[in-house]
Amino acid sequence: MLTFKGGIHPPEGKALSEHKPLKRLSLPDKVIIPLSQHIGAPAKAVVQVGDEVLTGQKIAEAAGTISANIHSSVTGKVIGIGEFPHPVAGRGTAVVIERSGEDRFFEYPTYTVETCGREDFLKIVAEMGIVGLGGATFPTHVKLSPPSWKKVDTVILNGAECEPYLTCDDRLMQEESRKIALGLLLMVKNTGAETGIVGIEHNKPEAYEKMKEACSPYKELKVALVKTKYPQGAEKQLIDSLTRRKVPAGGLPLDVGIIVQNVGTAFAVYEAVYEGKPLIERAVTVSGEGMKDTANFIARIGDTYERLIDEAGGMKEEAGCLISGGPMMGFAQVTARQLPVIKGTSGILLFTRKQLPGYEESPCISCGACVSVCPMKLLPTQLVTLVKNKRFEEAGDMNINSCIECGSCAYVCPSRIPLVQYVRLGKGALRKISARERAKKEEAK
Amino acid sequence: MAEKFYVATSPHIKKNISVTKVMWLVIAALLPAYIHTVFLFGMKTVWVSLAAVGGALVSEALMQLLFKKKITLYDGSAFLTGLLVAFNVPPTIALWKVALGSAFAIIVAKQLFGGLGYNIFNPALAGRAFLMASYPADMTSGWSAPANGFLSLNPAASQAATDPAVVKFLDSVTSATPLNALKTARAALNDPGLEDQARHVIGELFSGESVINAFLGKVGGCLGETTALFLLIGGLFLLVAKLADWRVPAGYLGTVALLTWAFGGIDGLFTGEPLFHLFTGGLMLGAFFMATDMVTSPITAKGRWIFAVGCGVLTFTIRMWGGYPEGVSYSILLMNIFVPLIDRYTVPVSFGEVKS
Numbered sequence: 189m190l191t192f193k194g195g196i197h198p199p200e201g202k203a204l205s206e207h208k209p210l211k212r213l214s215l216p217d218k219v220i221i222p223l224s225q226h227i228g229a230p231a232k233a234v235v236q237v238g239d240e241v242l243t244g245q246k247i248a249e250a251a252g253t254i255s256a257n258i259h260s261s262v263t264g265k266v267i268g269i270g271e272f273p274h275p276v277a278g279r280g281t282a283v284v285i286e287r288s289g290e291d292r293f294f295e296y297p298t299y300t301v302e303t304c305g306r307e308d309f310l311k312i313v314a315e316m317g318i319v320g321l322g323g324a325t326f327p328t329h330v331k332l333s334p335p336s337w338k339k340v341d342t343v344i345l346n347g348a349e350c351e352p353y354l355t356c357d358d359r360l361m362q363e364e365s366r367k368i369a370l371g372l373l374l375m376v377k378n379t380g381a382e383t384g385i386v387g388i389e390h391n392k393p394e395a396y397e398k399m400k401e402a403c404s405p406y407k408e409l410k411v412a413l414v415k416t417k418y419p420q421g422a423e424k425q426l427i428d429s430l431t432r433r434k435v436p437a438g439g440l441p442l443d444v445g446i447i448v449q450n451v452g453t454a455f456a457v458y459e460a461v462y463e464g465k466p467l468i469e470r471a472v473t474v475s476g477e478g479m480k481d482t483a484n485f486i487a488r489i490g491d492t493y494e495r496l497i498d499e500a501g502g503m504k505e506e507a508g509c510l511i512s513g514g515p516m517m518g519f520a521q522v523t524a525r526q527l528p529v530i531k532g533t534s535g536i537l538l539f540t541r542k543q544l545p546g547y548e549e550s551p552c553i554s555c556g557a558c559v560s561v562c563p564m565k566l567l568p569t570q571l572v573t574l575v576k577n578k579r580f581e582e583a584g585d586m587n588i589n590s591c592i593e594c595g596s597c598a599y600v601c602p603s604r605i606p607l608v609q610y611v612r613l614g615k616g617a618l619r620k621i622s623a624r625e626r627a628k629k630e631e632a633k
Numbered sequence: 634m635a636e637k638f639y640v641a642t643s644p645h646i647k648k649n650i651s652v653t654k655v656m657w658l659v660i661a662a663l664l665p666a667y668i669h670t671v672f673l674f675g676m677k678t679v680w681v682s683l684a685a686v687g688g689a690l691v692s693e694a695l696m697q698l699l700f701k702k703k704i705t706l707y708d709g710s711a712f713l714t715g716l717l718v719a720f721n722v723p724p725t726i727a728l729w730k731v732a733l734g735s736a737f738a739i740i741v742a743k744q745l746f747g748g749l750g751y752n753i754f755n756p757a758l759a760g761r762a763f764l765m766a767s768y769p770a771d772m773t774s775g776w777s778a779p780a781n782g783f784l785s786l787n788p789a790a791s792q793a794a795t796d797p798a799v800v801k802f803l804d805s806v807t808s809a810t811p812l813n814a815l816k817t818a819r820a821a822l823n824d825p826g827l828e829d830q831a832r833h834v835i836g837e838l839f840s841g842e843s844v845i846n847a848f849l850g851k852v853g854g855c856l857g858e859t860t861a862l863f864l865l866i867g868g869l870f871l872l873v874a875k876l877a878d879w880r881v882p883a884g885y886l887g888t889v890a891l892l893t894w895a896f897g898g899i900d901g902l903f904t905g906e907p908l909f910h911l912f913t914g915g916l917m918l919g920a921f922f923m924a925t926d927m928v929t930s931p932i933t934a935k936g937r938w939i940f941a942v943g944c945g946v947l948t949f950t951i952r953m954w955g956g957y958p959e960g961v962s963y964s965i966l967l968m969n970i971f972v973p974l975i976d977r978y979t980v981p982v983s984f985g986e987v988k989s
Contacts, residue, residue, distance in 0.1 A: 198646055352646065424984065437985040510638045511645050520640040537645075544639060545647035550708075551750030553652055556878070556932035564984040569932060570976075587983045595644030602650045603750075609642040 189390060191415035192425040194563040196596045198418055198516070200391065201353040205475040205482035210359045212486045213499055215287060219261050219490025220272050220528040221247065222282040226319040227326045228254030233283055239266045244294040244466045247283050250314070256327045257317035259294075261468040261488035262287040273527045275493070275512035276519055282528065285490070296464030301374050304461050309378040316460035317467045317531075321452035322346055322421065323513055325532040328453055332379055338442045340381045344430060345372050347388040347395065347451045348414060348421030351514025354535045356471035357451050359484045361388070361395035364455055365402035367462075369409060371454030374461055376408050379447060384409045386451070387430050391416040418516060419594040423448045425563050437590050452534075467531060474500040478507030478538030493524040493536050508541030515539075516595045550603045558597035558607060564590050568597035568607050575614035580621060583614045591615070652749070655927075656709030658876055662867035663716055663922065666860040673850060673859055674724040681731055681856065682719040688732030689715030692739035702748065710749050714738050717757030720857030720918055721962065722764065726771045733767075734760040754969045755929045758962045765962075773813075773957075810854040811838055811847055811913045816958040822899065835899055839906035847912040857918040858959075861911075868921030877925035880937045885920040886911060888945025897953065916948065919961035929969045936972075936979040943968045 224230035231248035241247060241260040248258040264287040274280035296316075299308060314329035334340055345368070349357040361368060368386075376384040386403065388396045390413045403409035414420055414429045424435045426448065433444040441448050449457075452471060459465040468489055474496050475482040481501025493510070497503055511518040512527075513535055521527060524536075558568035566587055574583040588611060597607040670678045693711035697704045706712070718735045738760030746752040765772045815838055821831035837843060846852060850859040857864065871877040890907035898904025910916065915923075924930060924944050931940050944964045951960025 196648075198648070428984075434985050436987060437983060439985065508639050509641075509645065515643075515645040517643050518645065519643070520638065520645060522637055522640055524638075539645065541639060544641070544645070546641075550652050551748065553655070553750045553927045554930070554932050555655070555927040556937075559932050559981075560934070565981045566983050567932065567976075567980060586980070587986060590983050590985065593643075599644050599646065600648050600650070602652050602655050604647070604651065606642050608644070 189415045190387075190412060190429045191417055191420070192428045192563060194561050194565065194596070195417040195419060195425070196561050196599055197416075198352050198599060200416075201475070201515075202355050202358070202391070204353065204477075204479075205473055205484055206355040206358055208355070208359070208482060208484045210356070210363055210471055210484045210486050213488070213491065213496070215262060215291070216488060216491040216495060217287050218267075219285050219287070219488060220282045220492065220526060221258060221261065221285065221490040222272065222274050222280045222528060222530055223248050223258060224274070224277060224280050225258065225325060225489070225530040225532065226256040227324065228252065228256070230281065231255055231258045233269060233281075235266050235283065237266050237268060240264070240288075241266060241285060242294040243291040244296070244468055246294075246317075246466075247285075250327075254327055254330055256319050257315060257466070258283075259317055259466040259468050260285055261490050263290070263292045264288040273521075273523065273525070275521060275527055275530060275533060282490075293465075296466070298464045299461050301370060301377065301461075304374065304378070306378045309374060309461065312460050313457060316456075316465070318453065318456050318460060319467070319531050320450055321456060321470055321531065321534070322450035323517070323532050323534050325530075328449065328457070331447060331449070332375060334379070334442050334447070339445055340379045340442065340447055341383065341445045342431065342447075343372065343375045343379060343381050343384045344426060344441075344446055344448045345384060345386040345451055345454055346421050346423070346426055346448055347386050347392070347399065348426055349392070350389060350416075350418045350421040351516055351518075351535070352418070353475050353537055354473050354514050355475070356473040356484050356534060358392045358395050360455055360471050361392070361451055362398050365395075365398040367458040368451050368454045369399065369402040369406065370462070371456070371458035372403075372409060372449075373406055374457055375447070375449060375454065381447070382408065385430055386411045387414050387420075387426050388412070389414055389416040389420055418596065419563055419592070422563065422592050422594055424592070437587060470529070470531060470533065472496060472529060472533055473535040473537075475535065476507075476511075476537040476539050477543055478503050478509070478540045480504055487529050489529060489531060491529050493521070493527040493529065496529065496536055497524055497538065503538045504540070506540045506542070507538040509539040509544055511535070511537040511539065513537075516599070517593065545604065549605050552603050552605060555602060557600040557602065561596040561600050563594060563596065564592060566591060568611070569605075571614060572605060572607055572610040575610045575617075578617075580614055580617040584618050588614050588618065652710070653708045655876060656713050658874060659871065659922070660709060660713050660716060662870045662874075662876070663720070665866050666720070666857065666863040666918075667716070669850060669860045669863040670720075670724075670856045674856070677724040678719075678856055680728055681722060681724055681726065682716060684728040684731040685719035685722070685735045686712055686715035688735030689718065689739050692736040693744070696740055696744035697748075700744070700748075705749070708749070711739055714743065714756045714760070717857075717922065718760045720922075721757060721761040721855055721915070722772065723855050726764075726768075730764060730768055730771060734764040737763040750928055752928055753972070754966055755923055755926050758923055758966050761962050762966060810858065810958065811843065811852050811909070812952065812958040814838060815909075816952075819899075832899065839909050844906065844908045844912060847909065852913065854913075855915065858913070858915050861913075861917045864917040864921060868917065871921060871925065877921065878934075878937050880934060881925045881930060881941045882920040884938050884941025885924055885944045885948075886916070888942045889916060889948055892945065892949040893952075896949075910949075910952065914952075914959040915961040919944070919948075919965055923961070924965050924968075929972060931972050931975045931979065933976060933979040933981060935981070936975040939975050939979065940968050940972065943971065
């Protein structure tokens with residue numbers, strides 16, 4: 189079976205929610221829509237308190253090349269712009285909109301794969317505020333418009349969903365396979381690529397069958413099973429598994445002629461092109477042992493974690509930990525109150541306090557477990573030792589910047605060393621060092 | 634709804650493993666061999682192991698108190714070191730000497746280097762080296778042959794060994810370990826008067842019956858030298874449970890087997906008996922439980938191969954040409970020195986890195 193070297197097999201936890209069909213959540217009375225929901229500069233608000241907005245109407249505009257538009261997810265009135273909790277940044281500026289009634293949609297033109305040319309396509313993807321929905325939230329239009337000297341031959345659709353507990357991509361592939369296939373076809377045709385490959389982990393046989401059926405009419409599209417292994421869905425690892433091409437260190441998939449998009453992104457692209465619908469909702473898994481029941485929702489952006497948890501069945505007494513995203517790379521949250529669902533929210537997971545590992549660190553016994561699981565073939569324990577001793581440049585020589593922070597090393601470490609945290613520390617210190625050196629050079633000039 | 638949740642860095646799930654669990658599982662893997670030695674040597678084994686483990690635990694606690702560190706006897710690492718020291722001494726040794734060996738292992742080889750995770754040398758083997766240097770007589774002679782002694786079960790060898798001419802060089806017949814007998818016989822090969830006898834003894838040692846006896850533990854030796862079969866069972870458990878890297882025993886045993894087969898015979902190339910070498914002495918214990926010690930072996934896959942093959946070459950060299958009949962402990966200790974160097978030169982090419 190297609191796969192990469194290294195990686196781990198954590199308990200999947202998907203049985204909790206994989207049988208739950210996607211359910212469209214009732215409209216929230218109020219939405220909190222952060223201006224920063226993507227990698228890059230936060231969008232600039234184009235509405236003011238008191239403005240009436242329609243569903244799908246642009247409320248904030250991309251600020252700069254790497255940024256993305258943001259749209260209202262309900263029909264109503266802007267009642268505030270201010271600081272709110274943010275699942276990734278901690279806090280951030282958000283536009284609050286109070287819903288006044290049922291959806292009245294802002295009208296956008298619609299196209300099909302036959303009528304949508306390359307220029308139209310890129311304009312639509314940018315206009316509709318589409319970003320990578322796997323969690324990284326990189327603006328999709330930027331990824332889809334490579335510089336002219338980079339030839340793209342393959343678009344890979346990431347349906348691995350390797351994070352434990354998450355099942356929203358699985359459900360989306362089962363229920364919306366046709367639209368996802370068309371979304372992929374749009375991306376293949378409009379990037380000049382020859383092939384589109386959907387990579388799906390082999391623990392999702394139904395999704396695989398549905399996607400295969402949906403892709404069969406198009407000779408450009410293929411569906412491939414990859415081994416169920418974490419982090420199969422990491423960009424470089426998935427490319428390796430499917431094509432054996434190795435993205436160079438510090439490079440991008442474009443360097444080996446590939447663009448990778450999440451299946452959710454392909455679905456959003458379809459809706460934007462065929463239905464003129466901006467990115468105002470997404471699939472979210474609500475699960476974990478701390479939940480009374482679980483769900484896969486289609487939720488509006490700006491709805492709150494609190495409401496999604498309640499709508500799914502509520503949390504148990506013993507719930508002690510709230511994760512935004514998957515358990516391996518997600519972000520722990522202090523509270524669910526007023527915490528908005530953003531474009532990158534793939535999962536809302538509740539764990540019991542008892543389940544949590546805790547990081548009472550004991551000395552490294554050089555067991556080498558981190559070395560054998562590292563999908564980037566680094567020596568995590570040595571990187572940690574170098575960072576602890578503030579030998580950051582040596583850590584740089586040992587390719588600390590190649591680390592994708594997947595957490596496989598910390599998962600297997602018997603000494604419970606928070607390796608990822610040390611690596612982030614090291615990367616941060618290195619950034620500071622190189623900034624200082626750049627400044628010095630500037631001065632010398 | 635809970636007001637505030639517990640916040641920690643990712644990943645938020647972890648494998649159910651800890652250093653404590655690793656140590657106690659390795660101890661469990663030693664149990665079959667331990668029970669077998671009790672069966673072989675009787676209560677002597679129990680007293681020796683109690684002295685060894687007791688010495689290790691007391692030393693660990695004392696040193697941690699002295700250094701004002703947290704007392705971590707529960708983690709099993711000192712217990713394991715003590716048990717391994719017990720496996721490395723003959724059952725006849727005075728109990729206080731065993732305890733002293735354990736104390737050296739913990740105090741000098743482990744705690745003075747910084748404690749768990751920081752030691753360069755395998756503590757149990759350092760303890761054994763200390764005892765070998767301090768009490769060579771207790772460590773290498775006065776073997777207590779198990780109830781069914783090796784030579785007595787092998788009539789031909791036994792007869793040859795009681796021949797006065799052979800006794801002359803087999804100076805500790807009744808209690809000789811097979812490797813001792815081999816070393817003495819090989820030395821006698823150069824004596825024209827004894828050559829035939831020596832050839833005969835070697836032939837008997839390499840016989841199928843002798844190899845099977847060695848494998849089943851019907852031979853003299855240290856506690857851990859007499860139970861090849863049961864160490865193999867425990868060792869395989871370690872590999873299956875991924876508590877030891879298969880590369881180390883594979884590389885170590887493979888190297889010794891290959892070299893002793895090729896160069897260990899007395900009738901030219903490829904006339905040696907690799908099985909004899911695999912099942913005698915401390916090789917099984919060394920290859921599965923000592924060379925695989927996580928702290929004192931390399932962390933890279935390639936490094937582990939180098940380390941294991943190095944141990945094998947040294948063991949073969951000492952057994953063939955060294956002053957001691959057995960070389961497992963010194964081989965591993967010597968290779969321990971090279972671990973940082975090996976790790977440094979076997980850094981894998983990272984994903985997407987261009988080889989320069």
